[in-house]
Amino acid sequence: MKTFNPSSRLVVIAACMLLNAQAFAQPVTPLKMVRNNLDGSQTLLNHVPRDVASARKMFHANASQSLDFRVILPSKDEAGMDNFINQLYDPKSPNYHKFLTPAQFSRLFGASTTDSAAVVNYLKSWGLTVRSQSQNGFVIAANGPLQAVESAFKVHINHYQKTDGTTFYSTDADPTLPPQLAGKVTGIAGMDNVARFFPHIVRKGAVRGNATLRQNAAAAALSPAPRFLGHSGDLGPPDVMKAFNVQPINTAGINGSGQTVAVFELDGYVSSDITTFEDNYNIPHVSLSNVLVDGFDGSAGVNAVEVVLDIDMFVSVAPNLQSLRVYEAANSGTSWIDLWNRIASDNLASVISCSWGLFEGAFFASYDHSVYGQLAAQGQSVFASSGDAGAFDNCPNGNPSCGGAMLSVDDPASDPRITSVGITILTENGDGTYNSETTSKFSGGGVSSFVSVPAYQTTAAANYFNATGKGDATKRNVPDTSFPADFSADQNGNCASCWAIFVQADQGWIGVGGSSASAPLWAGFTALVDQGRQVGGLSPIGLLNPTLYTLAQGGGYANDFHDITTGDNSFYPAAANYDAATGLGSFNGLNLFNDLVGALPPSNLKAQVFAVRIGRQIIRTGVTLTWLQPPGSAAQNKIYRSIASGPFSLLATINAASSYIDRNVTRGTLYSYRVTAAASGRESQPSNTVSITF
Numbered sequence: 100m101k102t103f104n105p106s107s108r109l110v111v112i113a114a115c116m117l118l119n120a121q122a123f124a125q126p127v128t129p130l131k132m133v134r135n136n137l138d139g140s141q142t143l144l145n146h147v148p149r150d151v152a153s154a155r156k157m158f159h160a161n162a163s164q165s166l167d168f169r170v171i172l173p174s175k176d177e178a179g180m181d182n183f184i185n186q187l188y189d190p191k192s193p194n195y196h197k198f199l200t201p202a203q204f205s206r207l208f209g210a211s212t213t214d215s216a217a218v219v220n221y222l223k224s225w226g227l228t229v230r231s232q233s234q235n236g237f238v239i240a241a242n243g244p245l246q247a248v249e250s251a252f253k254v255h256i257n258h259y260q261k262t263d264g265t266t267f268y269s270t271d272a273d274p275t276l277p278p279q280l281a282g283k284v285t286g287i288a289g290m291d292n293v294a295r296f297f298p299h300i301v302r303k304g305a306v307r308g309n310a311t312l313r314q315n316a317a318a319a320a321l322s323p324a325p326r327f328l329g330h331s332g333d334l335g336p337p338d339v340m341k342a343f344n345v346q347p348i349n350t351a352g353i354n355g356s357g358q359t360v361a362v363f364e365l366d367g368y369v370s371s372d373i374t375t376f377e378d379n380y381n382i383p384h385v386s387l388s389n390v391l392v393d394g395f396d397g398s399a400g401v402n403a404v405e406v407v408l409d410i411d412m413f414v415s416v417a418p419n420l421q422s423l424r425v426y427e428a429a430n431s432g433t434s435w436i437d438l439w440n441r442i443a444s445d446n447l448a449s450v451i452s453c454s455w456g457l458f459e460g461a462f463f464a465s466y467d468h469s470v471y472g473q474l475a476a477q478g479q480s481v482f483a484s485s486g487d488a489g490a491f492d493n494c495p496n497g498n499p500s501c502g503g504a505m506l507s508v509d510d511p512a513s514d515p516r517i518t519s520v521g522i523t524i525l526t527e528n529g530d531g532t533y534n535s536e537t538t539s540k541f542s543g544g545g546v547s548s549f550v551s552v553p554a555y556q557t558t559a560a561a562n563y564f565n566a567t568g569k570g571d572a573t574k575r576n577v578p579d580t581s582f583p584a585d586f587s588a589d590q591n592g593n594c595a596s597c598w599a600i601f602v603q604a605d606q607g608w609i610g611v612g613g614s615s616a617s618a619p620l621w622a623g624f625t626a627l628v629d630q631g632r633q634v635g636g637l638s639p640i641g642l643l644n645p646t647l648y649t650l651a652q653g654g655g656y657a658n659d660f661h662d663i664t665t666g667d668n669s670f671y672p673a674a675a676n677y678d679a680a681t682g683l684g685s686f687n688g689l690n691l692f693n694d695l696v697g698a699l700p701p702s703n704l705k706a707q708v709f710a711v712r713i714g715r716q717i718i719r720t721g722v723t724l725t726w727l728q729p730p731g732s733a734a735q736n737k738i739y740r741s742i743a744s745g746p747f748s749l750l751a752t753i754n755a756a757s758s759y760i761d762r763n764v765t766r767g768t769l770y771s772y773r774v775t776a777a778a779s780g781r782e783s784q785p786s787n788t789v790s791i792t793f
């Protein structure tokens with residue numbers, strides 16, 4: 100039974116699970132978000148946790164007890180925000196990549212101040228206390244006697260007992276707001292505490308194969324353990340570097356340097372779990388900044404393994420990040436929206452990964468959609484796990500064939516302002532290079548019941564529907580991308596594509612799978628893209644989806660992505676190009692990087708006089724230039740020269756190289772040089788400038 104509450108998208112594997120998922124067709128019934136009542140009042144739907152229906156009502160909650168809750172307001176111009184975000188990510192628009200600050204966003208697209216005032220007045224009229232309002236106006240934090248909350252929203256808050264004996268309190272009905280507040284509120288959060296999430300996690304012992312070697316190495320001296328190539332063990336950083344062609348990017352000095360990123364977490368973690376992982380793989384200790392929200396104390400709880408996994412996967416791809424901000428709060432009914440708002444108002448992380456989510460039908464109407472708009476408007480890339488129950492997201496993690504299974508997708512993965520990431524199974528060649536991928540039965544994917552297809556996905560969704568007869572070309576399709584993280588047993592009885600991480604409280608080195616692993620791996624790759632763009636003088640990539648789908652519809656798709664065409668996610672089959680089981684697939688690191696970044700500028704430009712010896716005479720014949728060119732990123736180099744401190748002009752355009760001799764020089768003259776790289780018609784920033792007197 101799923102609860103109202105956000106849940107970890109992580110599956111920890113002991114003996115890998117053998118599941119025979121029985122896929123079957125289910126109609127998708129769009130769910131409404133509000134009900135307009137005859138008296139002009141409005142009822143906000145989907146607010147009663149699913150646990151209530153199967154629980155036993157015990158007694159009415161103490162009416163004088165204080166309740167902390169949030170009132171969620173919509174953007175004052177949701178359509179305008181959509182339009183703006185479309186322009187922001189349209190290279191042909193004059194607004195392309197003109198990202199907003201939090202203050203600019205709040206002014207243009209925050210909540211209406213008159214609506215806010217009306218909500219505040221209403222709360223006060225019931226004796227409730229308004230504590231604060233977020234900068235964008237989307238979230239009003241309030242508290243007050245439970246009785247007043249019940250009266251204000253026309254609900255009853257009761258204590259319930261689940262069949263397992265545990266108890267909780269919850270609203271028994273969806274909140275109803277008076278006519279003067281109709282359309283001014285999208286949700287009320289905090290009217291229940293079924294916030295105690297119990298993940299469907301299977302605890303385990305040591306990891307397999309070479310991972311056992313790694314475990315021994317870690318216990319002994321933390322010396323780097325050799326990667327057993329050919330995938331006989333669980334996956335680690337060397338696999339993503341080699342199989343996904345990330346190593347050449349790192350070799351070129353693009354390793355996350357200068358980048359600030361973030362993870363969204365509803366638990367704490369033990370920092371030595373991270374350093375043990377890093378030491379084992381010779382990864383520098385990343386600078387972790389814990390941002391504790393809503394009074395959370397940061398202690399590691401039952402889902403700490405999720406936090407550790409997210410950080411480990413990030414640094415596996417981007418080992419030299421400047422800072423990794425860990426936004427943490429307790430897993431409560433109010434922390435979800437508070438955490439996202441904090442990430443947006445801080446506006447410090449260029450890339451954010453979230454491995455927590457929930458069946459979108461159990462979430463009230465994507466009330467977090469506006470804040471994801473803020474992140475996109477500020478140029479922040481957000482990645483979310485698409486879930487681990489295949490096409491049936493209302494089932495528990497790892498069990499797409501649960502009773503009551505219905506075709507459904509996960510929130511926030513279904514939000515079009517987020518890049519959702521599904522799960523595949525990787526096969527490597529004997530030398531650790533990429534061989535092939537197939538779909539995981541558990542890869543969260545399908546179509547949203549709430550959200551229309553975004554413009555960038557229209558063609559992909561239609562092509563998929565036309566090719567397979569499955570899906571819905573008018574609705575948001577999930578996921579956008581995928582990466583290996585399958586936790587079922589392969590033909591040898593081993594976990595198909597788990598990742599080895601270290602969690603002391605979970606017996607040390609463990610193998611974990613699920614879209615919890617695949618989302619931060621894509622996020623880590625995007626930190627490399629942002630660094631490359633920064634080096635090249637470009638803005639961060641921001642919301643990745645419009646660019647990815649544009650690339651996928653061009654001739655470069657096979658070059659930049661691994662298209663997964665086999666298997667299914669328990670209902671939706673993989674297909675050529677986009678599919679609702681694996682999205683656009685996994686990345687070919689260097690190739691996709693080059694298309695997202697363009698040519699990187701040459702560095703370390705040096706000049707010296709070129710001379711030849713003729714008999715006893717040394718004849719100066721030119722100036723030799725040498726430079727370093729990041730591998731793979733340039734098709735051409737352009738040489739610029741200035742004479743006697745005059746203006747620079749183009750001297751030569753050559754095929755990408757690392758040296759050039761300027762023979763058109765005069766004795767005693769001062770020359771200055773700089774070099775650029777060009778690819779796909781785009782020219783990089785110039786290298787350093789060097790001067791020499793010939």
Ligand SMILES: [Ca+2]
Binds near residue numbers: 662675676684
């Ligand atoms: Ca495909």
